[in-house]
Amino acid sequence: MLEAFTASTLTVAIAEIGDKTQLLALLLAARFKNKTAIILGIFIATVANHFAAAWLGQWATDFVSADTARYLVALSFFAIALWVLVPDKVEAEESSLYRFGPFLATLVLFFIAEIGDKTQVATVVLSARYDDLWMVVMGTTVGMLLANVPVVIAGHFSADKLPMVWIHRGTAVLFAIMGIATLLWH
Template identity: 65%
Template structure:
């Protein structure tokens, strides 16, 4: 359960102000079918994070426990710093809109998550917890917690969140995960 809770919380906070959250806002403004958008986010995240968690789980088997601990801690520290760099949405993705809300969302979210902070976090969390199902469930839940309200509310209140403060809090959370990995692993 620790893997589920930590994965969900850290990814939900990291997702605030992330480019995929901006993408969710753009898709909600473009399409009326919110169920299709949310379904696309869910399935795309499951597929993307399944691959990321599998990679993290596989990669950790090739390292000694001591080296793995330091690498995981370093990765948490790197994610903490990376989160402080603001994201912006890519405008070139308009060509996918013609496929409708579900397929456009699925493809765009999958591509946007490639190499994204939350995907890297999924790799690291899977390596740390060795529990693919709980990590995937948690990271997917985190993505949904951050993006579903954006899809439902659309642009209402999107500019009112203290994104810089939220990013700083998330950076501290990942930093603390790194420290905890070094101290208690």
């Protein structure tokens, strides 16, 4: 139980650094003054998005054998390890959703930006790996908040000041290690 939460938190917190949703959080923080509304929008969008992803991970494991699931989960971790090496970008165009204020704009934009994102895919994989939907959802949500709340609070801070190449490489190694551990887990 604690392992699922901890692994989910660390995986998403690290994978989110430099991700398009983190860049979106930076844009929203620059656009709106109400940081609490932005953080609440990120929280609710993440819970909804990651609950659906974790549910999908749990559901998918019902259709394959335990060994097949293990190989698919390991393969997914290796694929994410490669995917994380490709940095994300977010378009800085003005959204018509901004007129609805910081909370609704953040909620909708963040939810949509997370669809098919590597952290959403990681949530599916983590849920299939740990078979503990709530701990995975709570962990991935905490990880998302750990990566994004500081960006929202310090909205003027730029991600280009971080050693992104090394962060992406470290994240790729983390996912590769999780893939290896999954292959070794019986």
